[in-house]
Structures are given as structure tokens and as C-alpha cells.
Amino acid sequence: MDIYNSDLHIHSPHSIAVSKSLNLDTMVQTCKKKGLNILGTGDILQPEWLKYMESNLDKDEDAAFKYKDIYFILQTEIEDQESIHQVVFFPDFNSVREIQKKLNPYSKNILDEWGGRPRVNLSPAELVDIVADSGGLIGPAHAFTPFKAIFRQNKFKTLKECYQDAIKKVTFIELGLSANTDLADRLSCLKDVTFLSNSDAHSQNPRSLGREFNKFDIDCPSFEEIQLALERKNNRKITLNLGLSPMLGKYYNMFCHKCRRRVLFKKVKKKIDTIFTQYSISENFIIFYTNDPAKAKENYIDQTAKDKMICPACQEKLKKNFKIKLGVSERIDVISTYDKPQHPDHRPPYINAIPLIDIIRSVRGIKSTSSKTVLNFYDKIIKELAPEFEILIDTPINQIENFDKNLASVIKAFRNSEIDYTPGGGGIYGQIKIDL
Ligand SMILES: [Zn+2]
Numbered sequence: 202m203d204i205y206n207s208d209l210h211i212h213s214p215h216s217i218a219v220s221k222s223l224n225l226d227t228m229v230q231t232c233k234k235k236g237l238n239i240l241g242t243g244d245i246l247q248p249e250w251l252k253y254m255e256s257n258l259d260k261d262e263d264a265a266f267k268y269k270d271i272y273f274i275l276q277t278e279i280e281d282q283e284s285i286h287q288v289v290f291f292p293d294f295n296s297v298r299e300i301q302k303k304l305n306p307y308s309k310n311i312l313d314e315w316g317g318r319p320r321v322n323l324s325p326a327e328l329v330d331i332v333a334d335s336g337g338l339i340g341p342a343h344a345f346t347p348f349k350a351i352f353r354q355n356k357f358k359t360l361k362e363c364y365q366d367a368i369k370k371v372t373f374i375e376l377g378l379s380a381n382t383d384l385a386d387r388l389s390c391l392k393d394v395t396f397l398s399n400s401d402a403h404s405q406n407p408r409s410l411g412r413e414f415n416k417f418d419i420d421c422p423s424f425e426e427i428q429l430a431l432e433r434k435n436n437r438k439i440t441l442n443l444g445l446s447p448m449l450g451k452y453y454n455m456f457c458h459k460c461r462r463r464v465l466f467k468k469v470k471k472k473i474d475t476i477f478t479q480y481s482i483s484e485n486f487i488i489f490y491t492n493d494p495a496k497a498k499e500n501y502i503d504q505t506a507k508d509k510m511i512c513p514a515c516q517e518k519l520k521k522n523f524k525i526k527l528g529v530s531e532r533i534d535v536i537s538t539y540d541k542p543q544h545p546d547h548r549p550p551y552i553n554a555i556p557l558i559d560i561i562r563s564v565r566g567i568k569s570t571s572s573k574t575v576l577n578f579y580d581k582i583i584k585e586l587a588p589e590f591e592i593l594i595d596t597p598i599n600q601i602e603n604f605d606k607n608l609a610s611v612i613k614a615f616r617n618s619e620i621d622y623t624p625g626g627g628g629i630y631g632q633i634k635i636d637l
Pocket residue numbers: 278286342343349
């Protein structure tokens with residue numbers, strides 16, 4: 202058996218807001234920099250992307266799809282009639298076409314130029330039946346995000362509620378950028394499913410592609426082996442999930458639906474009698490002052506879950522009422538079975554990571570995500586030291602120190618879970634706080 206680093210959910214230029222330069226060659230380049238071995242194709246039901254993949258992917262002796270030295274799993278994301286996104290994997294091109302044909306009568310955009318992530322007018326259970334009956338694998342994408350996800354506010358609280366009898370055909374869930382294993386294992390209904398941590402990348406930028414991945418322990422990089430690992434059969438398994446530290450995700454913290462400011466609580470000593478009346482508003486945050494932040498937050502989450510909390514910033518500035526929405530962490534507080542994670546025996550470890558590009562940006566004090574200085578430094582360290590995943594996880598700190606002292610100290614702190622974060626929310630990524 203061998204270990205394959207795998208990112209199994211990406212998109213194509215046929216989904217909105219995806220880089221036009223995302224193609225097999227640029228994907229392969231990034232995979233090599235990161236240390237990725239298997240990648241999802243993204244958007245495989247879209248006719249042009251399907252044609253492109255079919256004419257470029259070769260099958261190796263193990264029946265795994267390959268382009269240059271990188272392996273591919275035929276993959277897409279589908280939105281069902283509950284507006285839930287589902288990740289789908291296909292064994293071969295025949296099953297892609299078969300499922301495309303079966304879904305076409307229920308979809309207005311599956312054959313469109315912009316149908317990369319098609320919407321189908323089918324319930325989650327109906328969609329699962331169609332995919333599974335044609336040999337595909339399916340599970341909820343970014344399961345806890347406040348939009349388009351199975352566990353979002355005012356949607357489902359358990360897998361069973363959503364999939365009903367089709368639940369036995371769902372073997373995995375995708376955690377999403379703002380959740381990790383510690384958060385998800387507070388729900389007892391997830392104890393038997395396998396967790397995937399995938400990037401959902403919209404570009405080949407190494408900051409995006411492979412920012413989350415899974416280590417698969419399998420015999421060869423074929424669909425059949427991936428399926429066995431997801432079902433945890435014949436000793437095939439995922440041995441590690443690595444993903445963004447949840448606070449870096451775009452939806453960790455609760456936020457105003459309109460202005461997207463995140464809601465935080467700050468302890469003050471001065472006695473405050475009335476709850477939620479003392480606050481300050483900045484560009485990105487609403488900060489409530491309280492004598493007991495934990496209790497105030499609990500109370501606030503409780504009211505927000507009932508759609509009762511109004512954004513004070515929008516009230517002041519727009520004279521209108523807009524609701525506060527729960528982020529991933531607060532939604533999990535509301536629907537969780539346990540206060541502390543209860544990991545089942547099969548659950549692999551999870552590493553809360555930071556993309557190397559972002560570590561370099563912080564160390565250099567550069568805000569721009571497309572800075573040439575940052576990208577050149579990134580390429581240099583990868584070339585001289587190791588692929589990104591090795592630098593993040595395995596490369597001895599003294600070797601990184603020889604390259605850059607400040608970078609080494611941040612990587613050391615992150616490996617020891619000593620990094621402080623400003624939590625993301627409302628579509629804005631979180632940030633690491635470092636003082637060098
Ligand atoms: Zn999605």
C-alpha cells in the first residue's frame with residue numbers, strides 16, 4: 202500500500218468566478234509544488250470540460266486516470282432542490298455520461314457553457330439514488346457553511362433528516378474550509394462517515410489548490426481504491442486530513458447577512474447592566490462589550506439561531522434591519538450532540554494548516570495575494586527545500602531556519618498550535634496574527 206495526497210474537489214472555468222487559466226497543465230504544475238498526487242477533475246458533467254478531460258486523461262495499468270505524473274478522479278459538484286451542494290465521484294466516463302443523461306430532464310443548466318456546477322430539481326435522496334445506482338459516490342459538500350450546505354441555519358440537523366433511506370449510500374461528508382474534525386465530531390450522526398478535507402479550489406494558485414487535502418493509504422490511485430478507503434474496507438483508509446485552521450475559513454464566525462461584519466465579544470471590567478447595548482462598529486467587526494463574554498455569546502447564538510438578532514451597524518448606517526447569521530462554529534454549537542468532540546476509533550488525525558503563501562505574506566508584511574515577491578519566494582523555497590506539504594509538516598525546523606528565520610518561527614508555532622487567529626466570517630477569510 203502507498204500514501205497518496207489527494208484533493209478531491211475543485212472546479213473548472215465553466216463555473217462562475219473560476220480562473221480562465223485553470224487547465225490540466227497549470228493544475229499539474231501546482232500539484233508538484235504542493236506535493237499532491239491525486240486531484241479531482243472538477244465539473245466533469247459539463248460537456249466541454251468532459252470532452253477536454255476525456256481526450257487528455259490516459260489510463261495507467263491500474264485503471265487510474267493520469268495526466269503527466271498526476272492522477273485524477275472524475276468529479277463534480279451538484280446543487281439539489283434543497284440548495285445543498287453535493288460532491289460526486291465517477292468510476293469512468295461511461296458512468297459520467299449515464300448520470301448526465303439521467304439528470305438532464307431535471308436540470309436547466311447541466312449542458313450549458315456555465316453549467317460547471319449544475320442545479321437539479323431533485324431531492325437529496327433522489328439525487329443520491331441516481332448517482333449510486335450508476336456506480337458513483339456522493340456526499341455533502343462543505344457540510345456546515347451558511348450557504349448551500351446540508352447543515353446550514355434553518356436546514357437539516359442530521360444526515361438522516363436530509364437523506365432518509367438513501368443515507369446508507371452516503372459514505373462521506375466534506376468538512377469545508379471553516380470546519381475540522383474536532384468541530385464535526387461533536388455531532389453523533391457523523392460517527393460512521395468518513396471525513397474529506399478538499400480545497401474546492403477556483404484557481405490553480407497554490408494558495409487555493411490543495412489548501413486542504415487527504416492522505417489516502419491505498420494500493421493504487423484508482424476510483425475503486427478511493428471507494429474502498431472512503432468505505433474503510435480491506436485496510437484502505439484515510440490516514441490524515443489536513444485543512445485550513447477553521448478560523449481561517451470564510452464562514453467560521455457569525456456575521457451580518459448584509460454588511461458581512463463579523464460579531465465578536467470583548468470582556469470589560471466596568472459593570473454593564475443591559476445585554477448587547479454596548480458595542481463598537483469597525484469596517485469588518487461589531488464588537489459587543491460584556492462582563493461575561495462566554496455567557497453573552499451563548500445567549501446571542503441562541504437568539505441568532507431563532508433569526509432574532511439584527512445587525513446594529515446596518516441599523517445605524519442604513520436605517521434598515523438585517524439579520525445576523527450563524528457561522529460554522531456557532532451552527533455546530535446549536536446542532537451538536539456533544540460539547541467536546543467524541544472521535545470514533547476510525548477517525549484519522551487532522552492538521553490545522555496555513556497555506557505557505559499566506560505564511561510568507563505575513564512574514565513579509567505583504568497584503569496582496571498575487572504579489573510577485575511572495576510568489577518568487579514561494580517558488581524558491583519549494584525548489585530548494587521540498588514540496589509545500591513537506592515544509593508545512595515534516596521538514597526539520599533548522600533546515601527552514603537556514604532558509605529564513607522568521608518563516609521557520611511561524612511554521613514552528615503553527616506545528617505547535619501556538620498561532621493566534623482573527624476569525625473569518627461572512628465570506629472574508631480569517632487571518633493569522635503574528636508578531637516577529
Ligand atoms: Zn459548493
